[in-house]
Amino acid sequence: MSNNESCPFCRAKGAMLTPTGTPGTRAIYCISCGAQGPTERTTALAWASWNERKEADG
Ligand SMILES: [Zn+2]
Numbered sequence: 001m002s003n004n005e006s007c008p009f010c011r012a013k014g015a016m017l018t019p020t021g022t023p024g025t026r027a028i029y030c031i032s033c034g035a036q037g038p039t040e041r042t043t044a045l046a047w048a049s050w051n052e053r054k055e056a057d058g
Helices: 043-056
Strands: 018-022 029-030
Touching: 018 043, 029 043
Parallel strands: none
Antiparallel strands: 018 029
């Protein structure tokens, strides 16, 4: 798990990025701008998808 990634949209990081959703459906959510990553089964997978999205968006 990582919590030091930054938001690709508003550059928020740290506590502004938090896992959301119910157990079994986790997604990384940016409190600052409301961006949300893909929904995954675990927080770790949600972070991985968030990172992939960030790279894909440049
Ligand atoms: Zn953001």
